[in-house]
Amino acid sequence: MPDDDILIAVFKTHAGAHDAVRTLEAEGFPLARLSIVGRGVHSEEHPVGFVTADSRIESWGKTGALWGSLGGLLVGAALVTVPGVGPVLAAGPIAQVIATALAGGAVGGGASALGAAFGSLGLSHGHVVRYEAEIKADQYLVIAHMAAEDADIARRVLRRLNVAFEAA
Template sequence: MPDHNVCIAVAKDHDRAAGLVKCLIDAGFDQKKISVVGKDHPEDEHVHGYVTTGESVAFWGKQGALWGGLFGALAGAGFLFIPGIGPLMVGGPLLSMIVGGLEGGAVLGGIEAVFAGMLHLGLTKDSLALYDTQLRDGCCLVILHGTAEEVVGGRDLLRGQVELLEVHAT
């Protein structure tokens, strides 16, 4: 990915993340430049999972309708089980970075291997640790990838809608 500029918004829950994605898309941001990472919540007794066939993705479980609608708008989707965090749903361009980090077997001083892929975004270990904590607490990350101008525009649009909103540029 040529642009390593990102705006990362921490949404308190899945519904808020979906609202932020809709806000970005409605404002004209390219949906192929939006990633979402969040925990699935398998505390209930329902089956959880997803199946992808080509461009079609089907989800089921407690949050299935939400994830299906959300990831239907994004480029790519994946379900990962990360020890210590649990099941994570990932959609958008971040997915290929995470898979690359997992394939490389990278583990960085206690930071989960899944976050190794995020280092390509120019994030520091401290930032990764912060986002790790947010995910463990049930929050979702909504990430806008793009040029410096695009991510600043995304930040300006989302300002006031979330408690934690940061721009990282390389």
């Protein structure tokens, strides 16, 4: 999916991101092409999770209620600790991109696993820095990995939800 167009919307709350995913699904956007990334694990928690391309979120420690609702929707999950940011949860295709960045040694030159994953999606350095800062500020990203036929759906839904988004 890294060759597809990417559309990214930033949400202040997990509930807002969750609602956007549900609305996109109801409008016919393929769930297999949606990702969500955000924090949600605090240092006193002990997250438990795993990542595979075809698995769903099983458990995220005490955050199960927060992320579990998306676990039934989005395929693939990853938990990474980003220096300076802390634990970051990802669900959807971005989880596999993060796992590939880690496994392939794409992390280097000061880049975090998250930054390397964003970079592999074709995001500019400025976008990588911005979106890492959004996550650090406890925002949530919904990423639509768009095939041409999906782009109109994603744009229409996000406009109707009055959510700012940008193609990257």
